[in-house]
Amino acid sequence: MTSQMDGDMAIVIGASGGVGRALIAALRLDHRYQHVVGLSRQRPPDMFDDARQTWLEANILDASSLLLAARRVAALGMPTRVIVATGALHGPSLSPEKSLRALSADALAEGFAINAIGPALVARHFLPAMPRDRVSVFAALSARVGSIADNRAGGWYGYRASKAALNMIVRTAAIEHARTHPLGVCVAVHPGTVATPLSRPFIGRTPPSRLFTPQVAAGHVLRVLDGLGPEATGGFYAWDGAAIPW
Numbered sequence: 731m732t733s734q735m736d737g738d739m740a741i742v743i744g745a746s747g748g749v750g751r752a753l754i755a756a757l758r759l760d761h762r763y764q765h766v767v768g769l770s771r772q773r774p775p776d777m778f779d780d781a782r783q784t785w786l787e788a789n790i791l792d793a794s795s796l797l798l799a800a801r802r803v804a805a806l807g808m809p810t811r812v813i814v815a816t817g818a819l820h821g822p823s824l825s826p827e828k829s830l831r832a833l834s835a836d837a838l839a840e841g842f843a844i845n846a847i848g849p850a851l852v853a854r855h856f857l858p859a860m861p862r863d864r865v866s867v868f869a870a871l872s873a874r875v876g877s878i879a880d881n882r883a884g885g886w887y888g889y890r891a892s893k894a895a896l897n898m899i900v901r902t903a904a905i906e907h908a909r910t911h912p913l914g915v916c917v918a919v920h921p922g923t924v925a926t927p928l929s930r931p932f933i934g935r936t937p938p939s940r941l942f943t944p945q946v947a948a949g950h951v952l953r954v955l956d957g958l959g960p961e962a963t964g965g966f967y968a969w970d971g972a973a974i975p976w
């Protein structure tokens with residue numbers, strides 16, 4: 731362990747999600763982090779505040795709630811890991827579209843709000859709070875289907891497009907962040923296919939070897955982030971550390 735990591739803090743936005751909860755559990759076991767902060771709309775039942783863990787209410791679509799959360803985080807310390815683990819693929823008014831005929835303006839707007847605009851607001855409020863004097867990583871969980879170059883199967887218009895938009899936001903924020911935080915890393919990460927409520931309706935034919943538990947996926951994501959240095963900023967990485975083409 732290096733002394734530069736002493737007293738580090740990690741933040742997970744989307745603390746109530748499948749991957750988000752597993753990230754928090756894994757970060758708590760990593761004693762480089764003196765404090766782990768989870769943000770979500772509602773407190774997850776197993777997330778109690780203690781000397782090393784704090785839960786804060788935040789809705790990624792409400793800039794004022796993010797501002798308030800960022801102020802409370804600043805009072806706790808400086809985050810060296812910020813992981814945006816929010817996202818939506820389906821819901822009461824959201825369903826992956828198989829064809830152009832299935833497109834709806836409202837569903838597209840909802841998907842873009844959750845998958846692209848929310849994480850952009852998180853970056854706006856949390857990237858400036860990261861330290862300038864040491865390596866720190868801001869990561870937004872994206873999805874390989876957001877890669878334009880990798881799109882061979884089509885379908886899922888809204889989810890694909892909103893994740894592609896997220897990737898551009900991450901890339902653009904990385905360029906701006908590097909001007910003030912030369913040691914900062916700002917990336918998009920694909921966690922693989924993970925057995926969570928987000929993927930549940932769609933994982934039927936996923937081979938077991940390609941379907942990760944949230945715990946395994948969290949381990950992969952944290953390992954990838956640990957391996958990134960400032961030269962990696964602005965990139966899009968898979969769960970195994972491989973770069974994904976835009």
Ligand SMILES: NC(=O)c1ccc[n+]([C@@H]2O[C@H](COP(=O)([O-])OP(=O)(O)OC[C@H]3O[C@@H](n4cnc5c(N)ncnc54)[C@H](OP(=O)(O)O)[C@@H]3O)[C@@H](O)[C@H]2O)c1
Nearest residue numbers: 744746747748749789790816817871873923924926928929
């Ligand atoms: N699971 C997969 O196979 C897979 C594959 C590729 C990429 N990903 C990406 O990985 C990330 C995590 O997904 P997951 O599988 O863990 O999904 P999940 O279990 O459905 O969790 C999604 C999280 O997003 C939060 N969220 C949605 N809208 C929000 C809002 N307005 N404000 C605050 N939080 C909001 C949810 O909070 P509530 O509990 O309040 O709704 C929940 O914490 C997502 O970005 C997803 O796109 C997942």
